[in-house]
Amino acid sequence: MIGIQRKIWTLTAVVMFIMAVIWITLTYYNQKTQEQYNDILQRYLRMNEVTTASQQLITSLNNYRLTPTEGNLSSLRSREHQLKNVQWSVGMLRNEQNDFALTSYMNLVDSLIEATDRSVMFHSEKETEDSVNAFAEATRISRYISEMTLTLLDKDIHTYEQSYRQMIKQSNEFKQLGVLILLTITFILLLFTYWFSLSITHPIQQLTRAAQELAKGRFDLQVKVNSTDEISFLARMFEHMRININNLILEIQQNAQLESELQRSKLLLKESQLRSLQSQINPHFLFNILDTLSKKAFLEGAEETSDLLVSVAGLLRYNLKRLDRSVTLYNEVNVIQQYMEIQKARFTDRLHVETDIDDSCLHVPIPGLTLQPIIENAIIHAVEPDENGGTIRISIQDLGEQVQVRIADDGPGMSPEKIQQILDEYPLENEGHSTGIGFNNVIQRLRLFYGTDDVIEIISSPGKGTTVILNLPKKGRNTAHDEAANRG
Template structure:
């Protein structure tokens, strides 16, 4: 850790320690006071709740006696439950000073509930006079409960009078303590800030003056800063920069020239790579195809074999003549269909190809022999290993300023590591299949042709097939002409 950082951390730790100590102290006293105050307030609320509940019980009993409906009965039962709940809360308020009073108080609550029950029972037995007498008794008990509640609250106020005074005194002491702490912290922070700012700003001012002299072209003045931190080292480095600045300018000019030459060489290398990648034709494809056709001619008539030979001839002619320049998507589709016919002759019903092509997109320019290697990759990895074969979907759609080409199969898919390997054109490309054009070859030619890395995407999950998506800009031909 350097010296300036130590100064900053020391100032920050001092401020943090002071603020933490103040926060802990004030929080402790405030929490303690608040807890005591909440306990006392809860006692008063519990006593007041008893009064409200007793009055509500009498009201609900009177409503039921006047109109004995099920709704009024439910309200009466709810009032009784509220009385019992309030009684349980009263038990928690007992101490040595009020135990006798609160015991009588809870007994009154029990008497109120019992009287209400007797009035209810007599009412149900059609004894109106007895029910009214019990109701009057319940009213009297409720009134006495209210008066006794006020008496208990008054006693509680007298008991906790000293506590309230203590809270007021404690608040005044905390206020005075806060004022003194604020003044002390302000004084300490002013001293620390002044010392810290002087130790940093003075060397910075000296360095700034030297920088102004350099900006005026005065490289003969020595740069020197008297300090014991990193700014002194910065000044020494700045002085060495003053000495070597002319040499540095010359080196920058030479590097700029070299960079331009490297950029030109890079463009030439990309063109060479494009031509080299496009010229990879493996004659093994022709051998395999002719072998298939010979067996087909042996087993079947000459017409179908003739068609296959025409497809092979067209495919070979395309491979030899179309790799040196861009072609249209229409031309690629013609040779792709010829290739599919050859493979369907090989796999028969095991290969099912579904094509959905938007014909308005067929004029877009792409590198020659782009689609066939991708379809071939799907045939080899998704169709050939499966005994029942599989399906391949080929789609071309218009996306406004671009054309989307999707090639999807229902094979076993591939792991993410394999996808990353196929898209990493920095590695040595894998050997191609029957055409000799590997998948990495196609990816690299597309990136060179369109000068973007995001022209092709692979989506695949093991057991769920693979989908290759190419998004080709429509404006590539105009840029190339320009």
């Protein structure tokens, strides 16, 4: 199967290849032409440099004759050296047409240098007349060099005239070829682009017509698309969908009657789950409390022990009578106050409790025995393991449509994985609550009671404590039923 992406890459590759070929051809032609022009230009420049260097040498020689100083002599020798370098570079321009003339040209340069040296020698030996004659000869040779330069340039012009004409002809031919290539490439690209677009749009049009027929309810027409790319896969999926829709219509009609019965069964199942979860209580809780009370009675007088007994009795009555129905936050607050009195007796000054409770929102319904297991979990993990104890903060605030309950501790905290494990109601190991009603039990009862999973939130990180947040709707899903049960 040739995919659409592969087709696009193929088109891109073809365009890039054509552009590369054109670029390489133009670059090669321009480079070749430029090299020819540079070669001819260098010949002219080197010959012209000989004329210039010879004239500068005569000028330096005249300056030395007028003022024979070491500086002028050094400048003269520098000009001679420069003329020799230029002479050597001109020798590289030798060819069959200018071999004889170029040999004479280079001999003139040698003669100029020799005449210059003789003039300097005679001048240093005070032979003025010989020095003047040598200077005159050097001047005459310099003029010959200038004339010979023009002669050589003229020969080079005639020699390379055919090359000039050939270059101009090639340039015109290349222009015509460029226009032809451009038109050919444009035509090929137009054909390729048309084929490419047609291979995509035609199957899409077929698929669109099939979709329109399906939208009209004509599920008896087969969906068929002529394509070898991803659109053929879509066509097969449409055909599969057409077949499944007919089957689904029959299934929907058959299952319509069963849907209402299934909903009623789900409600009964949730109710039974709620009753089952609320019935879990471990007698071991009683043993822990009684052990605490016995130690307290041994160490102190009867008044404080009596208060603890009252708190225990109230807590036991609440646990035994309120698990099968909803209560209010007011009831839960009273219970956790009694529970905290018991825990303060157990941990003494190791346990610190801070409360911030808005009494105006304590009428909100909540499943019985919800807050106490959360606080107990905080005490077990944040206060009990630490020699210095810890702090439990309880806050109840009115947020309009909801009442928010926050229970925070300054314990070791939890990892994000552990938090997700708890919220997913995954069974935890070593969850030793004295009431037997663990965190998972509380989460399940809250979600069943309010009919939503967003009722509880846990904020924690290792070393930064844990905060459990309950977002309680002011009207619980089971409010009306439980109010009637409470009145009964």
